[in-house]
Amino acid sequence: MLNNIYFKKTVGIILLAGCSKGFNGSNSRLPSVMSPQKIPPVVQEPIVAGNGGLYSGFGALSGPTADGIVKRIQNGLEKNVNPMTGNFATVLNQVRGNLPKTPDPTQATGFDQVQLLVYAACSDLTTGATPLMQSKYSVPTTGTVAANKAVLIAAGKKMLDQYTAGLATQGNAAGQINGALGVLVDRIASVATNTTKMAFMGVCIAANTAGSSMTGY
Amino acid sequence: MVKVFKKNFSTLSVFISFLFILNHTVNVFALDTVATAKALRLANTITGGYMPASDPLFAQMVTKIQAGDMMGAADIAAGSNYFASYLARRLALQMQTPALDASNGKDNDATAFVIAHFVGTANTKPSISTLWSENATYTVNVGGKATHAAALTRAQLAAVDWKVDLIRVNGQTAKDVNNNVVTIPAKHVGGYTTLSDRIDDNSFAMYGAEAGTNLRMIAGIWQISTGLGILDFSSSAAPNTVTPRFIPRNDPNFLKGQGQPACIACHGGGLASIQHGYSTVADVFDFDAQKGFLYIANPTQATRKSLGSDPKIRAAVEACSDPNKIPCNPESTGVDPNQAWDLGAVWSSTGMLTKLGWTGATSGVGLNEFGAALGTAKIVYENLTKRVIYEICPMGAFTQSDITKIARATNPKTGGTDDLRTIVAMVASHLSCK
Numbered sequence: 001m002l003n004n005i006y007f008k009k010t011v012g013i014i015l016l017a018g019c020s021k022g023f024n025g026s027n028s029r030l031p032s033v034m035s036p037q038k039i040p041p042v043v044q045e046p047i048v049a050g051n052g053g054l055y056s057g058f059g060a061l062s063g064p065t066a067d068g069i070v071k072r073i074q075n076g077l078e079k080n081v082n083p084m085t086g087n088f089a090t091v092l093n094q095v096r097g098n099l100p101k102t103p104d105p106t107q108a109t110g111f112d113q114v115q116l117l118v119y120a121a122c123s124d125l126t127t128g129a130t131p132l133m134q135s136k137y138s139v140p141t142t143g144t145v146a147a148n149k150a151v152l153i154a155a156g157k158k159m160l161d162q163y164t165a166g167l168a169t170q171g172n173a174a175g176q177i178n179g180a181l182g183v184l185v186d187r188i189a190s191v192a193t194n195t196t197k198m199a200f201m202g203v204c205i206a207a208n209t210a211g212s213s214m215t216g217y
Numbered sequence: 218m219v220k221v222f223k224k225n226f227s228t229l230s231v232f233i234s235f236l237f238i239l240n241h242t243v244n245v246f247a248l249d250t251v252a253t254a255k256a257l258r259l260a261n262t263i264t265g266g267y268m269p270a271s272d273p274l275f276a277q278m279v280t281k282i283q284a285g286d287m288m289g290a291a292d293i294a295a296g297s298n299y300f301a302s303y304l305a306r307r308l309a310l311q312m313q314t315p316a317l318d319a320s321n322g323k324d325n326d327a328t329a330f331v332i333a334h335f336v337g338t339a340n341t342k343p344s345i346s347t348l349w350s351e352n353a354t355y356t357v358n359v360g361g362k363a364t365h366a367a368a369l370t371r372a373q374l375a376a377v378d379w380k381v382d383l384i385r386v387n388g389q390t391a392k393d394v395n396n397n398v399v400t401i402p403a404k405h406v407g408g409y410t411t412l413s414d415r416i417d418d419n420s421f422a423m424y425g426a427e428a429g430t431n432l433r434m435i436a437g438i439w440q441i442s443t444g445l446g447i448l449d450f451s452s453s454a455a456p457n458t459v460t461p462r463f464i465p466r467n468d469p470n471f472l473k474g475q476g477q478p479a480c481i482a483c484h485g486g487g488l489a490s491i492q493h494g495y496s497t498v499a500d501v502f503d504f505d506a507q508k509g510f511l512y513i514a515n516p517t518q519a520t521r522k523s524l525g526s527d528p529k530i531r532a533a534v535e536a537c538s539d540p541n542k543i544p545c546n547p548e549s550t551g552v553d554p555n556q557a558w559d560l561g562a563v564w565s566s567t568g569m570l571t572k573l574g575w576t577g578a579t580s581g582v583g584l585n586e587f588g589a590a591l592g593t594a595k596i597v598y599e600n601l602t603k604r605v606i607y608e609i610c611p612m613g614a615f616t617q618s619d620i621t622k623i624a625r626a627t628n629p630k631t632g633g634t635d636d637l638r639t640i641v642a643m644v645a646s647h648l649s650c651k
Contacts, residue, residue, distance in 0.1 A: 045617060047614045048616060048617050049607070049613070049615040049620060050607075050611060050613030050615050050649065051613070051614075052612075052613075061611075061612045062610065062612070064261070064265065065265065067265060067303065068261075068267065068303060072261075075267075075270075084371055084375065097320070101318070103609070103611055105611070106611075106612075162270065164253075165253045165270035165279075166270070167250060167254070171248065212266070217254075
């Protein structure tokens, strides 16, 4: 899906570039009253670096690379996970070579591996007698998913806030974020055998995959 | 568990990401949404996501943006230790081979040197212009002990603050042919390109001087510093005498290529000419699989790579008595034993020096003088600008005028700062990147 988004953006750029480059007065079949000589020449320097994003903001659509993704996950989880220990380290060793190598979103591959890496990092929060999901995110390991819905959503928003400097809870997107996480928890809760720990994993993976893979940020 | 969640989460995660992008730029609530979103964009592209939003520097960036000072905000990110750990280090790792691929890189003396030149140290200023000439080694301060970057454990590496932990040590060392540590004479020091303290460190020295004829070494210096390809430098307007001795003069492609560029175009008029820097490295350096980077103070016929990659036939190449049996060029003057170089002889007439924006000496003796002149060429700063654009604003739109302006603000020859962070801040605050 990410590739699909990149594809659309790339196509957009090509179309925009085509609009400006394709108009060539000397080759167009204009009536004599509109001969090329009478059209003020548009002096535009060619683009020599960058893929040619023409609008403010669009040009900065860079994506995170491997080291950045690892650090983002670590920051997103407030350094409660360590890429040199636990499941995070194990999976990182396995997927590091597949993570995106280039910041150019039209060429980068490997964002699918981010989800696996996040899965491993999140799982490190669920181990031990008093796991970090409980001590750091206030999500108990007991009780039903439905009963713990509020704290699960709060945990997800807390994580997303790390990636967005608080915008997940303090922008008007906060309601949408709340709703999306609520739907996610409800779906997990709808399967009777799912546990709160599984729901926490779900919220954690969703929040941190989105946060660590943000393009342009 | 993965199977249970994967489908829903992949869709949701992208959806959430999309919502953020939609809403970042249009809402003002308790937080200044617009300024915060811009600060996030700058911080994450410049530091790769290393800077957490909870860092006080991030709040300073937001304040700068609220005051309309995008470049000031970018400066804060570029001046942080997060930048040193991410982008400066990434660019340094890339510069160990012309492929510019950081993913296979290892931290080593050469990468530490480059990082120090990009962000400075406690006692030295940043200096792009001396990347290929400064006679120094940079080690890492680990608990008060100077440690080579390649010797750091993963835990130590993760804890390094590249902005403050680097220590400058005068001079550079290598091994001699007997595996003793020796000081490289200043004349032969090529900045980061002559730094390597061990085997398998993936340094530029390892890339350039291992096996072969050291043509890779001089070509790599040119390619990485300018961003140009080998054929960009080629020209058939060169005499036979300036090709290395081991180039087969009786090859039918020597003077006129048939289905390929003529051999003389690269080996006489391009990067592999003995005049264009090859003499400064050819017989002086080697990279031995057991000993590591070698400085050869007294080259012998057996060690001279300018006579070919195979030590067994170097005597025959030098004699060149039977070119049909041992490919060689009897007209070659051979590399200069005093390591002289002269870029003007061919390139002043082909326009190559103009293309490079060469402002330094066009001739000299030794790799150090060559590197010092290279560090003043306009193209070096333009190339770094393009590389930074690719890293933090790959979808941007930069004209040659934009790049020239940024390069001039950085090139000390035009009154610039000699500081990579000037490039970073100017690129990040460019209209197409904001």
